[in-house]
Amino acid sequence: MRKSIYIFFILVNFFCTVLNAQFSPYFKNYSxxxxxAGNQNWGLSKTANSQLYVANNSGLLTFDGIKWTLxxxxxxxxxxxxxxxxxxxxVGSYEEFGYWQKDEQGVLEYHSLSDLIKGQPFxxxxxxxxxxWNDAIIFRSFFNIYIYKDDKIEIIHPPSTTISCHVVDNQFYVATxxxxxxxxxxxxxIPFITDEVLTEKKVSFITNYQNTSLLIGTALHGCFIYENKKLIPWQAPINTELKKYQLNNFSKNNDNFMFGTIQNGLYITNKKGEIEFQVNKENGLLNNTILGQTLTNDGKLWLGLNSGIAQIDMSSNLVFYNDSSGxxxxxxxIINFRNTTYIGSNTGLYYLDKENKLKFIAHSQGQVWDLKEINGQLFCGHNNGTxxxxxxxxxLISTHAGGWVIKKVPERQNIYVQGTYxxxxxxxxxxxxxxxxxxGATTNPFRFLVFENKSTAWAAHAYKGLYRIKFDVNYDSIVSIKNYSTKGLNSEYNVRVYKIKNDICFKTNEGWQKYEALRDSIVDAPILNNEFGKHAYVISEENENILSLKKELSIEFKSFNTINYQMIVTDEYLKNRLVIGYExxxxxxxxxxxxSLNDGFLITDTSKKVLNKKPLKPFIDNFKLNGKNRTLDHINNEDFKYKSNVSIGLTVDGAANHFFEYSFDTITPTKWIAIENEKIELNNLTEGDYTLYFRSNNSFKNPSEVISLNFNVSPPWYRAKTGYVLYMLLGLLIMAIFYFLHKGKIAKEQRLLQLDLEKKQAIILKEAEIENEKRLISIRNEGLKSEVKLKSKQLANNAMSLVKKNETLTNLKREFVLNRNSFDTELYQKLLKKIDGSLGQKDEWKIFEYNFNQVHEDFFIGLKKQFPKLTHKDLKLCAYIKMNMLTKEIAPLMNISERGVETHRYRLKKKLNLDKEDLQTFLKIY
Incomplete structure (x- = not known):
């Protein structure tokens, strides 16, 4: 910090003779x-980890650099x-004092010390x-001094109203x-200074001065030097201001004093009391009454105001000119021409007088684009002309509207070319x-212009297009103008053209390119894209040694000559203050x-190499486990439950251009993950030992030191010792269950096998019984077949016997007829009648029919049913045919001739509706 402040005040020494209240270091307001909370902020205190505490009308304000809490x-x-x-x-308030401290949950809890006062008026x-002081905390009221040490309070009673207390070189002073x-x-x-000079004067501060003296500040009578027991007025320019505007508080660093007043803000002086800066409402401070101030180790001066809070960056090498009037x-x-600062704005042209008061130049109303010193004269490119x-x-020397840019022609004296509307x-x-x-040749609006050589220039259209232009020798006209938008240009919109190290370079919406003369075309410029970034663009290349770049979150100054030199003005200082597109x-x-800024301008000293600083390392200000606050001490000794939810809030010193990142791995840079809203939430954590790494980072990828946080998440009960014991018991139970189930299964299978065996035995017995029955049936069938065969044979024999009998009787009858005359007529008739009776005997047919039905069941019934017109003779013939009897065998049985049999056969076929089918074959189906 000391080095930064030293750089700051070297820059200040340049301005201290010309700057007044309009110029100031960077500061930020908090309304x-x-x-x-309340408007008034009476006191401030900063912790080692950059937490800010403010005594506010409404209570204790805490600022972690990002959020405020009350x-x-x-x-x-x-x-x-x-x-x-x-x-x-x-903290101290009305009839109450004590302290706040975080409880085990990380929540601030108030502890009163007033109870330690016993028997004392309060x-x-x-x-x-x-x-x-000396390991004691001393509380001051207007009437008493309260010394708190070792959980006890001792009260000191000054002889009159106590105005202030101060520690100087380990001595404790009480001003009354x-x-x-x-x-x-x-x-x-013990009386220390009893000089009447201080009688009735309110002492605001006491500090050491030049090693052997004390500097004592009073509210309305300025500062005094106390040396060799003598009190004399401090002969310094600041004293007049302090007497006029009422000194209220004081702080200092190695190089300067900061005086807070009641009526006119803050004065910053050197050790001689010479005013270098003033910060008040005129240049943007919210209020002119400084109620309290504190200076931190990182060079930030915090102010408690009558309405609001402010932070001044004392470590920056930037000086701002702010116009709060608008x-x-x-x-x-901006240009410093002949020791006068001229400022061109959208409202006209201004200059700063010797007292740095802003003055308007008459008739300059309107947009001023460009201020340039040419041949000892100041040119003003204006909306109305030049x-x-x-x-x-x-x-007025030119009526051509819109003097954007003017460039000297190389190798030519007193000739310039200007780009206009x-x-x-x-x-x-x-x-x-x-x-x-x-x-002539074109009326295109050219905002950017650069010379390739003494006869050729490149001009970029204000909105769309890029042109290469050749001039005549006397620069009276344009010889040729060529549109290079189609010569490899990635985008013809918003083209900017520059000359960087003798190269003609272009910045488009798509990145950086350059002109390649041998191919007369535009090619990509990867070196510039890598060095500057695709979205960065140059805002000034006129300085021979330094290139000024506008990046997304900063302005950078890069040296052409010094390796790795760069100076950066971060977004912390520029946010919402740049004139976008016209930086x-x-x-x-x-x-x-x-x-240039949208409300003034800033000045920086490029002779001082200020690299972008690492951001301060973060710290954890809030840790929640499953929605409940936990302190970091408890985290290290506590195992979190499985599937726990963790919320970690981070902070760092306020008003810094930074963001936070976390990782589970510090070795692999790509594993760093950006944290949104300064809080990381890890949900449903699985078991294991966790190490989280945190760091602050900035837009230049310049990370801070890393901090880490360790905690453990226990496994779920089913993966813990309890679970394993349960698993063992459950395993034994399962084994027992399986044993008994298996035993029961075996018994059941044995029963099933027995039942199956019995069933199979029953089936075998049944099958054997069926087989025996089949055998019996087969035997019975064989017997029946034999019986049928025997009966058929008997039937055939009977039929043959009958045939033979009938043949014998027929032959006998024939012989009787032939020998009729040899017998008596009566005898003849009697014998012939008996023979005829034997041939046509019905009983024989009935016997035959019965025997035939025994062999061929229902033969006659079936035929008669299907063919009801069959006669008794027809049925007989059917029976004889079914028995395969020949015609000559059938004729005697029917007592007809063989021809009669054939005739009967023919008639029978008709009745049976047979045509070609054999009668014997047909009858087999019955």
Whole structure:
């Protein structure tokens, strides 16, 4: 910090003779809307890890660099003082004092110390100051001094109203009204300064000065030097201001004093009391009343205001000119011409007088684009044309509107070319007069212009297009103009053209390219894309040594000559203050550059190499486990449950251009993950030992130191010892169950096997029984077949016997007929009748029919049913045919001739509806 402050004040020494209240170091305001509490902020205290605590009207304000939180006093009274010491935040208010401390859940909890006062009057006491000294915490009210040490309080009673307390070189001083200054020794007040000069004066601060003296500041009478027991006024320029605007508080660093006043903000002086800067409402401070201030180790000065809070960056090498009135408007160009600062804005042209008061140049209303010193004269490129600025007055020399940019022609004296709304214009100085001429050929608006050589230039259209232009020798006209938008240009929109190290380079919407003369085409420029970035663009290349770049979150200055030199103005200082698309860097003095802003400008010293600083390492300000706060001490000793949810809040010193990242692996850079809203949430954590790494980073990928956090997540009960015991018991139970189930299964299978065996035996027995029955049936069938065969044979034999009998009787009858005459007629008739009776005997047929039905069941019934017209004779013939009897065998049985049999056969076929089918074959089916 000391080195940064040293650089800051070397830059300040340049400005201290010319700058007044309008110039200031960078500061940032925090309004009531930001911290959402009371308007007045009486005291401030900063911790080692950059937490800010503020004594506010509404209670204790805490700022972690990102968010504000408010903790109210139990009695809801105004908090007047605050001091952080070793994890405790001591506070004082009306009739109450004590300290805040985080509980086991990480939540601030208030502990009152008022209860330690016994038997002492405490009415209307209000504690305005808290000081640390010799391991004691000392609370000051207007009436008493309260010393808190070893959980005890001792009260000191000054002889009159106590105005302030101060620790200087380990001595404790108490300033009173009317009785001077006392020193505290062995808890007793010893008179130290009793000079009448301090009588009735309110001492605001006491500090050492030049090693042998004390500097004592009073509210309305300025500062005094106390040396060799003498009190004399401090002969310093600041004293007049302090007497006029009422000194209220004080702080210092190695190089300067900071005086807070009631009526006119903050004065920053050197050790001699010479004013270098003033920060007040005129240049943007929210309020002119400084109620309290504290300076931190990182060079940040925090101010408690009557309405709001402010932070001043004392470590920056930037100086800002702010116009809080709004008259200036957005600045487009600045130039220091003949020791006068001229400022071109959207409202006109201004200059700063000797007292740095902003002055408007008459008749300059309108947009100023460009300020350039040419041949000892100041040119002003204006919306209305181009002017010469002489003795703070305007002289119009060109009516060509919109003088955007003007460049000198290489190797030519007194010839310049300007890009305007209406094309290119040449300027030639002849004697003391400038000859101005429009070069014709085009009226395109050219905003960017650069010379390739003395006869050729490149001009970029204000919105779309890129042109290569050749001029005649005298620069009276354009010889040729060629559109290079189709010569390899990645995008013809928003083209910017520059000359970088003798290369013609282009920045488009798609990145960087350059002109390749041998191929007369535009090619990609990977080196520039890698060095600058695809979206960065140059805002000034006029400085021969330094290139100024606009990047997404910063302005960078890169040296052409010094390796790795760069200076960065981060977004922390520029946020919402740049004139986007029209950013401009101007050479202000030998080593100073001025950057245009929308409400003023800033100046930086390029002779001081200031690399982008690493951000401060983060710290964990909040840890929640399953929605409940936990302190970090408890985290290291606690195992989290399985599937727990963890929320980790991070913070770092306020007002820094940073973001947070976390990783489970510090070796692999790609594993760093950005944290949104300064909080990381890990849900449903599985078991294991976790090590989380955190760091702050900035837009330049310049990370801070890494911090780590270790914790353990226990496995679920089913993967813990309890689970394994249960698994063992469950395993034994399962084994027992399986044993009994298996045993039961075997018994069941045995029963099933027995049943199956019995069933199979029953089936075998059944099958054997069936087989035996089949055998019996077969035997019976065989017997029946034999019986049928025997009966058929008997039937056939009977039929043959009958045939033979009938044949014999027929032959006998024939013989009787032949020998009729040999017998008596009566005898003949009698014998012939018996023979005929035997041939036609019905009983024989019945016997035959019965026997035939025994062999061929239902033969006659079936035929008769199907063919009801069959006669008795027909049935007989069917029976004889079925028995395969020949015609000659059938004829005697039917007592007809063989021809009669054939005739009967024919008639039978008709009755049976047979045509060609054999009668014997047909009858087999019955």
């Amino acid at each position: 009531i809307a930001d911290y959402n 903790s109210e006093m139990p009695n809801k009274t105004v908090m007047r003082s605050v001091l952080h010491k070793e994890g405790r935040i001591y 009415q209307d006491e209000e504690f305005w100051q808290i000081t640390e 009204l009317r009785h001077g200054v006392f020193s505290l020794k062995n808890n007793k007040l 008259k200036l408007g957005a600045v487009y160009d 002017y010469l600025v002489e003795h703070n007055k305007l002289k 209406v094309g290119l214009v040449s300027y030639k100085k002849e004697g003391s007069t400038w000859q101005v001429k429009h070069l 401009n860097i101007s050479n202000f003095n030998d080593n100073q550059l001025a950057l």
